Amino acid sequence: MPSRSQPFDVLVVGGGPAGIAAAVSAASRGVTVGLLDDNLTVGGQIWRGEEKNATRPESRDWFEKLRSSNVQLIAQARVFQQPMPGMLLADTPAEVVELQYANLVLATGARERFLPFPGWTLPNVMGAGGLQALVKSGLPIAGKSVVVAGTGPLLLAVARYLRNQGAEIRLIAEQASRRNLIRFAANLLHQPGKLAQALELGRYLRAVRFAPNSWPMAAQGKDELESVTLSVDGSPETIACDYLACGFHLVPNTELASLLGCELKHGYVSVDETQATSIGSVFCAGEPTGIGGVELALIEGQIAGLAASKQRLPARLLRDRDKLKRFVVLLDETFQLRTELRSLGQPENIVCRCEDVPLAQVRRYTSWRAAKLHTRCGMGPCQGRICGPATEFLFKWRPDSVRPPIFPTGLEALATTPGQYQIVTGGEQ
């Protein structure tokens, strides 16, 4: 029998910027804090690989703070179930661990949205962030030609990274209109930090062709990608390339919040002034509360961490947060998906890759649940994380309820009851 365990005072799920900031801020008063992530190292998507080799001052600072804190890192752990309030189960390579908490901070980040178009399932057609992650973990990209397409600021950041690694960026195709982008740029004038980033990025990508009002129409290739046909500012254009890095902005990872019963609004987790969700002991920070980027995530993380550990919230943080929150609306408006993208997919194009369901099959239905039940769309191992956001845009379907396990989980792990798992604690009595 394990000795009676102490719950974590604050448990943080997700080790990206929001989660790191939350954990560090909570730990600063000596409370027990756990930081859990499903990757081997913390950093999340945006700071992937930065822990060992920081290339940005802000990430170096936060990793430094994390290292000097008493935050307990729980790596390669994926939460799949809440068997009872105040307790989470997470799958790790070795075993299932049981984590008890008094307060929880959800910093589960976001994922890319994909939309079906002819050829989108060809090898070497990838998510923009997905390709970046592969390159960070060793995929050779030097000398390869890449078309970056879709929408959102991530495209520029990925293009910059790939170019830095020696890739030739043939085109960045941004579906947002020129007018939207100009308005976006004008608004950045009110956000000096963002403007500086944008200008720096702009300088860096000056030599790269950037086309607003442009989107991929089809990817071609025999066994793998050979070329991409895009609508470039109104005219079709075919570009030969080795990779298509394609993502249509981001969708928040709200599955765990939903599982816990947190209220969602317009697809985002609802939070109050202190980042508390509708469940008082559960806080949420970063992209799940609105896609706003790393700066906002860091501030929301700090607020959530402080609030979860019952510390005073500095007025400056709250002010900064509220100011940056405006950026969320700006991002949403600027990179709103144009209606033309709804007709890219052809009837035979696969929409659900797990279950091989073509668009023609799901189109007959009037709701996500009906399509799921009758076609198996979204029933595979990704549990609809890819086709769900696609069909939400294509057909305006609302997502289904979330049930455990929120990730595919070994049967043995689910066959166990609380008390029988390995317990990870904030300390022992």
Next chain:
Amino acid sequence: MRQTFDVAIVGAGIVGAACALECAQAELKVAIIESSIVGGGATAAAMGHIVAMDDSEAQFSLTRFSQQLWNTLRTELPREVEFELTGTIWVAADEDEMSAVRNKNRYFTSRGVPAEVLDAAALKQAEPNLRPGLVGALLVPEDSVIYPPTAARWLAERAQQCGASLVRGKAIRLRGGSVEIADGTAISSSLVVNATGAWAPELTPGLEIRKRKGHLVITDRYSGFLRHQLVELGYLKSAHSVTSDSCAFNVQPRATGQILIGSSRQYGAEHSAIDHKIVAGMLARACEYMPALGKMAAVRCWTGFRAATPDKLPLIGPSVTDQKIWLATGHEGLGITTSLGTAKLLVDQIVGRRSAIPIEPYLPARGSREHVYA
């Protein structure tokens, strides 16, 4: 002018859909009223095991009759219904259960149901992933599996092709002669059939139907791991218990290569949320019988509500209180199997046809108390 139907069926689960098709084929003017998705309730939650059962003569007659109807229909079923003649293997863990196997074998074979007793070696050969040490089993080769939501949809679509009307709306009150819909409209019909499963008492107060909650888990794809529907003989103890929560080993190979794992039974659990303890108990039982399952990934869990009657037989026919309000509910865990038989018996009564099997055991007026046995 308001449309008048001969029969208005409330609920487009597999039972309602089958009844609609049978009515339409009997040239009755039929409406089927569904508030949500065709086949989206207990039908969608069900395993889809088409099985001959021998709890009682009446249960056997209806399940066997229905199974034969499915087997006749199989060539017409579209691919997405995923009909597979997997057979059932009733697994015996000890000598007591083995004697139950022999009894079951006698029962089935004397009534013309093909069955075969497997010894330990034959069982091992039939299902190599079962744990060692099992005593034997009964193979019933004419049992099958289907994917129930698409089966219900197909039945409903065929009914519509035969002239049935699918009405979208939530029925809030049944009267002899009409169904009131939540939007304020009413559907006028000579007969009204309540086919709303475990929710039937909401529309027909006083019905002795209780919700009996079940959990199921489905795995990722592991083609070839499992070949037959496997059920432990201890299942009967589980299904028979009317008081406590119970779990039994009950696994099914899906056409996709996935493995569907059941089964649990709970009374008094009215919420559809997943109960971790029940899932854990059910999966532990499954892993006990098939240890290699433990290494597999579960992709989804869900719950559903069976409509349980005190004597474990469905209610098919006119209700006790109103001869114009009929019932087709109370199928507990056998609604997928007995949907087709239910439809036949219902329409036989409506049009005055002679039934292939005696209908008395399923009549709502049967006086359920006399038949109660636990």
